[in-house]
Amino acid sequence: MLRLSKKSEYAIIALVDLAGRQSEEPIPVKQMAESYMIPGELLGKIFQTLKKAGLVYSVQGTKGGYQLARRPQEINLSEIIESIEGPISLMSCFSELDCDCLQFSSCTIKSPLQFIQSEIKNYFQQITLDTLKDNLVKPLSQVSVM
Template sequence: MLRISKLSDYAIVLLCEIAKAERGEGTTARQLAATTQIALPTVVKLLKMLKEDGVLLSMQGRNGGYRLARRPSETNLAVIIEAVEGPIALTECMSEELDCQIHSKCNTRPHWVHINAAFRQALSVVTLNDLTTGTMPVPVTLGGVRVAAL
């Protein structure tokens, strides 16, 4: 089906919320669950992942909570999705130690490397800032020809 997972989708929603609340000096998992309607255990799980990958900073203790590790304009979709789903690797041979017989002689692999990079790039140009302020997407050209308007 080739879908971004639900958890990645949730993560984006949560981070938008955190970005908005940033002036109030951070947010807690409990607050985020309340405002986003995502179940608290799920929110907790996601915030841990995002912290693990350096997207969020956390503060423990009584007045603890989470904050963005970087500015909204420096936090992009590629990083968020990778934090939740692991490295972007559209095919097995893009990530694992492969028992793929061919390896160097493979005609298909270079194309996947390329597609993978193009995809990751498309994700990485969209930042939290774009999502919270409603900035429109940048046009993409491929071989000099504009291919993705709208």
């Protein structure tokens, strides 16, 4: 079954929180962890990963914490998930180089799953922190299929 990890869920929660704040002051990890009942050490590691991906930056010091590195409308769900999980992938092999499957050359599901994966990624790319914070995500049925 396709499912986001808790790390991805926590990353999305944290970034939506940052996107929804009126103040431009950095938010300490401890404060956010307590607000959402997320283990502080885990949230700290998630923020470090998000920082490496260029989604947030940190401010040191007593009034330190994290802030978004870009505007909320410039950060999409695909970026967030891929920064935590790695590439979005429905199947283990899309090329012979990555695949040790004996059925690769005669696989009948590869092409349809590649299409589905592409549509999922396109959908996630359309969902920004702005749309998440304002609860404006369009149902998949309303998104144009390419």
